[in-house]
Amino acid sequence: MPDLPSQPEIRENLAGAARSEIDRLLVPLLVAIETLSLISRHADPMEFDAVMDAVGRPDDVLRLALDDRGVGEGEAGDAFEAVRTASDSALTAFEGLRAAVPRGVDPRAIFKALRHLPRAQEALYPLAAFHPAVNRFFLDPAVRGSAEAVARSAQPARGDMTGVIHRENDPGTRGGFSMYVPEYYVADRAWPLVVALHGGSGHGRGFLWSWLRDARSFGAIVVAPTATGPTWALMGEDTDTPNLKRILAHVQDRWHVDPSRMLMTGMSDGGTFCYVSGLEADSPFTHLAPVSATFHPLMAAMADENRVQDLPIHIVHGALDWMFPVEVARQTQERLAAVGADVTYREIEDLSHCYPREVNAVLLDWIGRG
Numbered sequence: 001m002p003d004l005p006s007q008p009e010i011r012e013n014l015a016g017a018a019r020s021e022i023d024r025l026l027v028p029l030l031v032a033i034e035t036l037s038l039i040s041r042h043a044d045p046m047e048f049d050a051v052m053d054a055v056g057r058p059d060d061v062l063r064l065a066l067d068d069r070g071v072g073e074g075e076a077g078d079a080f081e082a083v084r085t086a087s088d089s090a091l092t093a094f095e096g097l098r099a100a101v102p103r104g105v106d107p108r109a110i111f112k113a114l115r116h117l118p119r120a121q122e123a124l125y126p127l128a129a130f131h132p133a134v135n136r137f138f139l140d141p142a143v144r145g146s147a148e149a150v151a152r153s154a155q156p157a158r159g160d161m162t163g164v165i166h167r168e169n170d171p172g173t174r175g176g177f178s179m180y181v182p183e184y185y186v187a188d189r190a191w192p193l194v195v196a197l198h199g200g201s202g203h204g205r206g207f208l209w210s211w212l213r214d215a216r217s218f219g220a221i222v223v224a225p226t227a228t229g230p231t232w233a234l235m236g237e238d239t240d241t242p243n244l245k246r247i248l249a250h251v252q253d254r255w256h257v258d259p260s261r262m263l264m265t266g267m268s269d270g271g272t273f274c275y276v277s278g279l280e281a282d283s284p285f286t287h288l289a290p291v292s293a294t295f296h297p298l299m300a301a302m303a304d305e306n307r308v309q310d311l312p313i314h315i316v317h318g319a320l321d322w323m324f325p326v327e328v329a330r331q332t333q334e335r336l337a338a339v340g341a342d343v344t345y346r347e348i349e350d351l352s353h354c355y356p357r358e359v360n361a362v363l364l365d366w367i368g369r370g
Contacts, residue, residue, distance in 0.1 A: 020152050023133070028062040030137050032090040033124070033260045035356070036117045039097065043114065044320055044352035052101055059094035062087055081130075089120035107262055107353075118206040125164060125212075126141055129156040129183070140217035152184045153216055161185070161254075167247075169205050169226055177225040177247050178208045180215050181255060190258035192367055193218045193251070195244065195285070197270030199292075199355075200231040203249075207267070214309070214360035218369045223251055232266075232273035241277045248284060261367045265289035267355045269321070278305040287367045289314040292353055294324040295332040300339050302314060309340040316359050318351025 035058045042051050066087055080238040081261040096113025100106055106262070135154045136144045143149040157163025162181045169176030185191065190227055194215065198207035204224035215222045225240075251257060264278050264285040265271070271293025276289040281304035286310070300308075313336055317329035326347060333345040344366070348356055 004141075011058075022080055022083060024068065024130075025065045025087065026133060028058065028065045029083060029087050029090060029124070030057045030133065032062045032094070033086070033117070033120050034137075036093050036114070036120070037088060040114050040117060040360075041356060042352070043107075043354050044112050045110065048110060050183065052097065059091055062074055062254070063091060064284070065276060066091075078369075079127055082127055086120040086123040089116045091119070092116045102335060109136070115346060118209040121209045121212075122164070123203075129154060132163030136246060136308065138213050138216055141212055143217045147184065149217065153182075155183045157183055164208070166205060167250075169203075171203060171205060174226055175228040175243055176204070177223055178205045178253065179221065179223045180208060180212045180332070181217055181221050183218055184219075185255070186220075187256045190256050192261035192364065192369065193257045193262070194220055194222045194263045194265060194364075195248070196224045196226065197232065197264070197273055198226070199266075199268035199270055202267075202270070202341075207270075209331075210267070210355050210357055211360055214357070214364060218361060220364055220365050221251070221255055221257065223247060227273075230278070231269045234269060234272055234276060238276070240273065244277065245284075250361075253347050259284075260286055263287045263289060263363065263367050265363065266293070267290060267291050268353065275299050279307060281307050283307065287312045287314070289316065289359075289363050289366075291355065291359070292318060292321055292324060292351075293314040294328055295333060295335075297331075302337040303339065308336070310342050311340075312342045312344070312366070314344040314346065314363060316346045316348065316356065319347055319349050320352040323353040 023307030035055050038050060039055060040046050044051070093113050096116070097110065100109035100113060124134060124139060128138045135150060139149060139153060162183045162185050164178070164180055166178045167176050167179045195209060196207055196211050198204055204226035208222065208224035211222045211224070214220070226243060228239045228243055250256035262285045264274050265288070272292040272295065274288045274293065276296055276299070277283060278285050279299060314334055315329055317326055319326050329345070329347070333343050337343045348357065
C-alpha cells in the first residue's frame with residue numbers, strides 16, 4: 001500500500017493566497033481534484049479499499065463548502081460557474097469511487113468514476129489565466145516556485161491557436177482529437193510534439209489531462225486523438241493510422257513542430273497501438289513510449305528492419321500490472337533490443353495498470369524539452 005500524502009499536506013501544497021470569497025470553495029476543490037489524481041495513479045483494484053481509506057474524505061469538505069450559502073454570493077459569473085461545475089464533477093467521481101469499494105475487485109466501476117476527473121479539470125482550467133492558485137495548480141510542482149514559469153503561464157488563450165483546443169471531439173464521438181498548445185507559444189521556434197493515445201474504451205478529450213500540466217510547465221504541444229472505434233485498431237483493418245496522419249498533417253500545418261522531437265505514447269491499448277503504428281516503415285514519429293502495454297512477438301518480427309534500427313523506444317510498465325503482467329514488458333524489451341531498437345526500460349515498483357503521470361517530465365527530457 002503506497003504512503004499517500006494526507007489531506008493537510010495536499011492543502012498546504014496547493015492553496016494560494018485568498019483573493020475573494022470564491023476561494024473558500026476553490027481551495028477544497030483543488031484538494032479534491034489532486035486527491036482524485038492520486039487515486040487514479042494508485043487505483044489497484046486489489047488494494048482499492050486501502051487507497052480510499054488513505055486519502056480520507058476531502059469530498060466531505062468540498063460538499064460542506066458548496067452548502068455554505070455565503071460562498072460565491074455576489075460572484076455568480078463565469079468564474080463561480082466554472083468552480084461549481086468542476087466541484088460537481090469531482091463530487092460525482094468520489095461518489096462513484098465510494099460506491100465501487102463494496103463491490104470488491106471491479107476495475108470497470110473505478111475507471112468509470114474516474115472519467116469525471118478530467119471533466120473537473122477541463123471546467124476549472126479557464127481560471128488559470130487570471131487566478132494565481134489555479135495557475136500554479138496546473139503547473140508541475142517542480143516549477144511552481146519559479147516566478148518565470150508562473151508569469152509566462154498566466155496569460156489567456158489566443159483564439160484557436162493556444163490553450164485547450166477540441167476538433168470534432170465531443171464526448172461520445174470517435175475519430176476527432178483534443179490538443180493543448182502552451183499559451184506562451186511562439187512560431188519562431190520549433191516545439192516538441194507529444195501524441196498521447198488513450199486506453200481501451202477511453203477518449204482523447206479526457207486523456208489530454210494526463211499530459212496538460214507537464215506540457216504547460218516544460219513547453220510542448222500535446223495532441224490526444226480519439227480512436228475511430230471503441231479502442232485502437234489492434235486487429236483487422238487499421239483505420240486509426242490514416243486518421244492519425246490526417247491529424248498530424250493539420251497540426252504541422254498550423255503550428256511549428258520540431259520534426260526531430262515527435263513522440264508517440266499511449267496507455268494500455270494506446271501503448272500497444274504505438275507498436276502497431278509506430279513500427280511501420282513510414283511512421284513519422286521519432287520516439288515511441290508505450291505505457292502499461294502488451295506486445296506480441298510477431299510485432300518485432302514483422303517490423304520494418306530499417307525503421308526499427310536504433311529507433312528510440314521507452315517502455316514504461318508497472319510491477320503490479322494485473323492486466324498485462326510485467327514479464328511481458330521485460331520480454332518486449334529483450335525482443336526489441338535484439339532487432340536493433342534503442343530501448344530504455346522503466347519498471348515502476350508501485351504501479352498497477354494505471355497511468356503514471358510522473359513519467360511525463362522524464363519522457364520530455366528524453367526527447368528534448370522545449
